[in-house]
Every structure is written in structure tokens, then in C-alpha cells.
Amino acid sequence: MNREVTSFGTSVVLLYHRIGPMKLSSHVAGQYVCPRVFAWGIDGLRQGKWQATSLDACIKYGTEGGENSEDHFAITFDDGYLSVYEHACPILKDRDMTATVYVVVDTLGGINLWDKRAGDKEEKMMSADQARELAESGFEIGSHTLTHPRLANLNDDELIREIVDSKQKLEDIIQQDVTSLSYPYGNFDGRVLNAAAAAGYKNAVSTKLGTIIEGTSMFEIPRINVRWNGFGWHLRRKIRRATRATEIQT
Secondary structure, three states: OOOOOOOOOOEEEEEEOEEOOOOOOOOOHHHEEOHHHHHHHHHHHHHOOOEEOOHHHHHHHHHHOOOOOOOEEEEEEEEOEHHHHHHHHHHHHHOOOOOEEEEOHHHOOOEOHHHHHOOOOOOEEOOHHHHHHHHHOOOEEEEOOOOOOOHHHOOHHHHHHHHHHHHHHHHHHHOOOOOEEEOHHHOOOHHHHHHHHHOOOOEEEOOOOOOOOOOOOOOOEOOEEOOOOOOHHHHHHHHHHHHHHHHHHO
């Protein structure tokens, strides 16, 4: 796939949110991926000769290439739900795999307030101690801001608080550098991009569909949103769509 775009092979970043049985009453029921489907999805890619990597390695391979043209994928989780800690991370550990978990810093140990305000289902978030534990065991912990706002709608002071303060606060919690940011709702503009770079992040991920290729902006990393049926041909079809989207954009 993607041979027309790059000779490096395909590099994709998968985006997950909630891990567990679907709650049909939720506004975002499709975001729930049951643990078995999550495992089937990543196992199917690996059986198809895809190489599972960290986000940094996936970005590097997609933009710079390597010694061969293997396909690579990285796994990311937005929001920091407790279900990710309880269900997804053990599955990844059993397979000696890693992921990047983007947490909403001020909701660690609490609930998904931004969803609840919109009338959606209440979900528990992982705690600060659990985020630190994941970081110590090899998972990357990234910032998903302090409160999950639409960043492009904020004034300058609010924007700096969400991007800069979340980074510093999270670094104090996990005692490691925080180098990656995820934009809530995939919402950003040029001002947000500049603020993220100025804050000292190395990269930021979006919800824009695509694959990573030479020239991909480090602060507009595309991802593939994996939903309840994200395994087998459904997941392969999403990857093909991401490949086509990249081909059109280039």
C-alpha cells in the first residue's frame, strides 16, 4: 500500500478512545472497542507482516524511511479512560507492544467532564498514579490538554494554559518529559500549531485521515480513527482509505 506516495512502506497511527462493551446509549457508541476486537485488530496487522512501533519510531520511519519497505503502525489512545489502563494496556504488554496515551490532565482520577456536559455517558478516567505506572513501564504519556477544550476557540491566555500548563503539570506527575500533544476534537489552527511548537512539544497528532510520509508536518500527524468493528477487513479498509487520502493530498 502507499507505494505511489512513498518507497518506505506505509506508516499509520491508529486512534482509539474507549475500550469495553459498546454502550448504545452513548453519543459516541462507535468509540467503544471491546478488548477482544482490539486484540484481533492488532494481531491481524502483525500477522499481515505489519511492524508495531512507538509513535516516534512510526513518524521517523514514515518520514525518513529505513533499510526496507516494511509497513509500520503505532497505537494511540485519546482522553485517558480507565478502560484503556484496565483492558488495552495489559493486552499490549502481553505482546511486548507500546502505545501513546494522551490524558486530559485535570481529569486524572475523575470523569470525562467534557462528555458529561454534552449529555453523554459518564466514564472513569485513569488516575495520576496509573498514568505514572504506564510511563514507568514503557508507555508514552502525552498531553490532551488540561480540560479538553476546542483549542482554536480559546483566547491567547487560555490557549497557553491548556497547552503549556498541561505539559508542565503532566511532567510533574509522571516525572518524565512530555513531548507529544493531541488536539481535542482534532481542533486546531495556525495559532494552535505555533503555540504547540513554542511549548516544546516534538510532535502533535490530529484526527485528519492519512498516512505518514516524507514532508508530513510534525504538528499535524494524521491518524486512523478505529471504532467498534476495527479488525480484519474493516481495519484494512480504513488503512486503504487513509492511503488514498494521502495520495489525493499529495
